[in-house]
Amino acid sequence: MGLVTSVDEFREARRAWAAQGVRVSLVPTMGYLHEGHLRLIDAAKERSDVVVVSVFVNPLQFGPEEDYDQYPRDLERDRRLAVERGAAVIFAPDADVMYPAGSEIRVVPGTTAERWEGLARPGHFVGVLTVVAKLFHMTNPHVACFGQKDYQQLALIRQMVRDLNWSIEVVGVPTVREPDGLAMSSRNVYLSAAERREALSLSGALSEAHAAWRAGESSASTLEVIVRQRVEVCPSVALEYIAVVDPDRLEPVDRVDHRSVIAVAARVGPTRLIDNIILRDGLSGAT
């Protein structure tokens, strides 16, 4: 089918798949696909017969001072990459299809959204959960795949699916990294060469904290100091937060265990980056 922009056209195809008993997966994206997104397609392919990739830069999840206008877009390239990787359909509705005039209802997250990204980006998770809920209703998938790089987003989507009684399997896919460890992100294109070098301090710091934990350190505050010291020597990197948290509600912990997550957010020059490590897994996706 290739590219579909209309909800009615998509639903027609969805009805035909239902009649054939086909298992459908959804990979929600904001486009400008990179290898991280393509691994989501791989994970979706393993779990379904038909993979749908949605491409929609969601205005509702950007704050007024954020990069909605500059966010990189290239729908034709996205279509080609997704189809080459095995997606059957690229669902790319326009903003007025997603949010027709008069559309007001929003999904309000609970306390899990109050800290970290939710605090740094007021309203962000209302936008994310609202658009993901709409995409779920429009595409009616059996499975939906999301990257672990946006760890809090993944936790909130799992919670939404559970709290709203959807029978959708939510799959978290490990972060994909550049060979030097930088977590892949569509926003990496904003980095200058010098900023990109300093951005490596984020994955480097998480790796150091992981090594300390493997060596027996379980104090959250000590791990936080390890991360902070590694990042603070880089003049272009301004740390926003270091979260040493439990994996479900993302509440701070005093002592970590194998399920704990360390998440960081920083501005590298003008670009805001996030990264995290699940202690059990190490620096996921590191090559």
Ligand code: PAF
């Ligand atoms: O992770 C993203 O790219 C976006 O937040 C998502 C899940 C596609 C919702 O717009």
